[in-house]
Amino acid sequence: MQALPLSELRVVELGSGDALAYCGKLFADFGAEVVKVEPPGGDPDRQVAPRVERGGGRESASFAWLNSNKRSVTAKLDDPAGVVRIERLLADADLLLDARHPVEIEASTLSHRRLRETQPGLAITALSWFGEHGPYRDYLATDAVCRSLAGLVKLVGPAEGPPVLPRDGQTAVIAGLTAFIPTLAGLFARADQGARRFAVNAFEATLQIAEFDIALALEAGSTRPRIGLNRFGRGFPVGNYATKDGWLGVTVVTPAQWLGFCAMIGLPELGPDPRYSATNDRFIHADELNSIIRPVLMHRTAMDWFERGLALRLPLALVPDMAQLLAQPVMRERGAFATVEIGTASFEAPVLPQRLTASPGKPNGRAPLCGEHDGVELSPHRRIADRAAGASEALPLSGIRIVDLTMGWAGPSAVRQLGDLGADIVKVESCQYPDWFRGTDPRGPYHPERTYEKTYWFQTMNRNKRGITLDLTTADGRAALTKLLAGADAVIDNYAADVLPRLGLDVAAMQAINPRLVIVTMPAFGLTGRWSAARAYGSTLEQASGLPSVTGRDGDPPTMQHAALGDPVGGLNAAAALMLGLTYQQRTGDGQHIDLSQVECMLPMLASSIIEQSVTGHTGPRLGNRHPRFVPSGCFPCAGEDQWVTLVVQSDAQWAALCRVMHRPDLAHDPALATADGRRADEDRIEVAVRHWTSTVRPELAMVTLQEAAIAAGVARLPVDLVGDAHLLATGHWQPVVRPFMGPHLLPSVSYREGFAERPYPIERLAPTLGQHNHEVLREIGLTEAEIGDLHDRGVIGRVATAKKSGGARQAAE
Structure with missing residues (x-):
């Protein structure tokens, strides 16, 4: 059996929280020795429901999943003996993952500035809610508060409100993945560049x-309003529909998909109807169209419609509940779930989706009891880095070349992550089939006005890349790609599973070109299995994962989160997979195929619900905006039109503070409300009191007042609000740039800082115009000036989009 990619690493976890634990799980499941440091008595998260009887007590099943394959030792951070013990652990560790609050870190004997001096070869990654600088640094937060501030709550839910809050655990997965990618990139380069x-x-x-x-x-100058459950974006139909049996997820975007959908439901006359043929027109006539579509979909089961959609290459999905998800043959055949053990207990949980075919990770495993490894001597270990990385070092992935065959959001954002860290990304499009994020409708001004160079979202997803065009339906286009692959370190595509094989560019063909290539494929359900040919967008992935079935209020339809969630989640997971593949390649010289399923990438986002189903045999009712542990919790109306603040009371002391803020001593002195259980029994009355106060206060003032009282709270912002967010402005998140066709605009930055910097990495390259780097890249792979000119004259390469060739290969990326 091959050694796992990270088996040479020793990692120490300090602090608590799901984001820390998930980042550590990525290291542990792929072979690193991860030592979790807990306080005596255990991490408080060991008591989070659902709990299992592990022999001698009950313990959190979700905690066990997050901490499988780790060791547990106990130490008190405020005790000199405990500090010494931790220092001994760190003495030969490669990495410290630290989730203590920035203020606590700065004041600690184990401060990072001190550790950089005493242990310069130790890599360090700090994880926090808001970073080490800026006005939000000391704010208290929860998943719901963080996502409210991030513009991910206000657009979700019924038009009249309140906005719908997410379930806990999702932010942790995003933050854990985001931390893992630069951390592993830094370790990748540590031998030459330092820690x-x-x-x-x-x-x-x-x-x-x-x-x-x-x-x-930013493009429109405003944000669309909240228009109802499962109604979002500018497309239609996009949402969950009841059928004869089960729920069907529908996402129709392009004109061709609309024609195919109408034909599938037996109403082909709707397709060319000028009232509905354009995406925006369908959006405007959504209520009218829903009155037609909904009764028709009730004639067949969700599975019937889904299978018809597969044949027609339509982005449809079954929307399962947790019991259905755990039983799905496709998930079972691909090994999406595996056993977690803690003590005498065992249950099933999602397996990390980075499916490395040559060096697969551990499919879950055993979690340690608290302090299980106290007194156990660790094996001798020598870290590779012997110094700290200097400020003049190149970015950690400098010298790595990745060929980007992706389109849309998920794939391009994945490769962008590595471009941000210094990799040379060569994005391959064609003049006949540009990236569909340049525009999905080639009619109207698309060609004459070159609107494909002007879409804002393309700029966001494709910074720090070079761009070329190659018509891969031609032998010369494929020959040029072959030369590019021969000298690359990795290649990634997110086409549907059958697209590249039809061009003679399947995995085996690419491995024959370059055996050391890391090859990442990321169709919706992976490259294997009966649903491998399914088409999908980010919303389709969310639907297929079952997440809508546990979101929102009990009695509502399965509720979407209105953010095409599957795309960024798939992108982060693919970036992590690339880093794992590159690390293995660095150690062994060997390449491999990574078979990523974007639906499986979504499963950790609802791990607690999957685990609850496995442990108890059922999933509890949806709680809407209420929280299973914290009372009160919700999104409450503020002064003004459609203004909201999210607040979460996490302790009895915070309840007393909230009562003071609301000037309600009667509630504070009511002994029945002194505990969370007591407040839960009277939650309706409490929420009335909270609404009575919040409705008199502006949302910003409500947030500041609550935070000053040490209560987690955040304004439910619109996406457009974020460009003026005081914290993001203070920390340099927005970078002003000027690009041809676009003019001045803002681009977001990476969500980390290196060293103790207050500002993120500067953006080195703006998104390429179509074919912008044809000449320089083709010269680098050995083509002559005459050969490049000939390719241009014959339309194999170019810098202007052209009409699609009839009968050409359909390169539908997602």
Whole structure:
């Protein structure tokens, strides 16, 4: 059996929280020795429901999943003996993952500045809610508060409100992945460049989900309103529909998909109807069209419609509940779930989706009991880095070349992550089939006005890349790509599973070209299995994962989160997969295929619900905006039109503070409300009191007042609000740039800082215009000036989009 990619690493986890645990899980499941440091008595998250009887007590099943394959030792951070013990652990560790609050770190004997002096070869990554600088640094937060501030709440839910809050655990996955990528990149280069320190914050990490909506808002100058459950974006139909049996997820975007959908439901006359043929027109006539579509979909089961959609290459999905998801043959055949053990207990949970075919990770495993490894001597270990990385070092992935065959959001954002860290990304499009994020409708001004160079969201997803065009339906186009692959370190595509094989560019063919290539494919359901040919957008992935079935209020339809969630989640997971593949390649010289399923990438986002189903045999009712542990919790109306603030009371002391803020001593002195259980029994009355106060206060003032009282709270922002967010402005998140065809505009930054910097990396390259780097890249792979000119004259390359060739290969990326 091959050694796992990270088996040479020793990692120490300090602090608590799901983001830390998930980042550590990525290291542990791929072979690193991860030592979790807990306080005596255990991490408080060991008590989070659902809990299992592990022999001698009950313990959190979700905690066990997050911490499988790790070791546990106990130490008190405020005790000299505990500090010494931790220092011994760090003495030969490669990496410290630290989730203590920035203020606590600065004041600690184990401060990062001191560790950089005493242990310069130790890489460090700090994880926090808001980073180490800026006005939000000391704010208290939860998943719901963080996502409210990130513009991911206000657009979700019924038009009249309140906006719908997410379930806990999702922000942790995003933040954990976001931390893992630069951390592993820094370790990748540590032998030559030294050990790096990164500070990652969950707020900016979560903004990666909002990037598309922010770009839409900046382009339009405003944000679309909240228009109802499962109604979002500018497309239609997009949402969940009841059928004869089960729920069907529908996402129709392009004109061709609309024609195919109408034909599928037996109403072909709707397709060319001029009232509905354009995307925006369908959006305007949504209520009218829904009155036609909904009764028709009730004639067949969700599975019937889904299978018809597969044949017609339509982006449809079954929307399962947790029991259905755990039983799905496709998931079972691909090994999407595996056993977690803690003590005498065992249950099933999602497996990390980075499916490395040559060096697969551990499919979950055993979680340690608290302090299980106290007194256990660790094996001798020698870290590779012997110094700290200097400020003049190149970015950690400098010298790595990745061929980007992706389109849309998920794939391009994945490769962008590595471009941000210094990799040379060569994006391959064709003049006949540009990236569809340049525009999905080639009619009207698309060609004459070159609108494909002007879409805001394309700029966001494709910074720090070079761009070329190659018509891969031609032998010369494929020959040029072959030369490019021969000298590359990795290649990634997110086409549907059958597209590249039809061009003679399947995985085996690419491995024959370059055996050391890391090849990442990322169709919706992976490259294997009966649903491998399914088409999908980010919304399709969310639907197929089952997440809508646990979001929102009990009795509502399965509720979408209105952010094409699957795209950024798939992109982050693909970036992590690339880094794992490159690390293995660095150690062994070997390439491999990574078979990523974007639907499986979504499963950690709802791990707690999957685990609850596995442990208890059922999933509890949806709670809407209420929280299973914290009372009160919700999104409450503020003064003004459609203004909201999210607040979460996490302790009895915070309840007393909230009562003072609301000037309600009667509630504070009511003994029945002194505990969370007591407040839950009277939650309706409490929420009335909270609404009575919040409705008299502006949302910004409500947030500041609550935070000053040490209560987690955040304004429910619109995406367009984020360009003026005081914290993001203070920390340099927005970078002003000027690009041909676009003019001046803002681009978001990475969600981490290197060293102790207050500002992120500067953006080195703007998104390429179509074919911008044809000449320089083709010269680099050995083509002569005459050969390049000939390719241009015959339309194999170019810098202007052209009409699609009839009968040409359909390169539908997602």
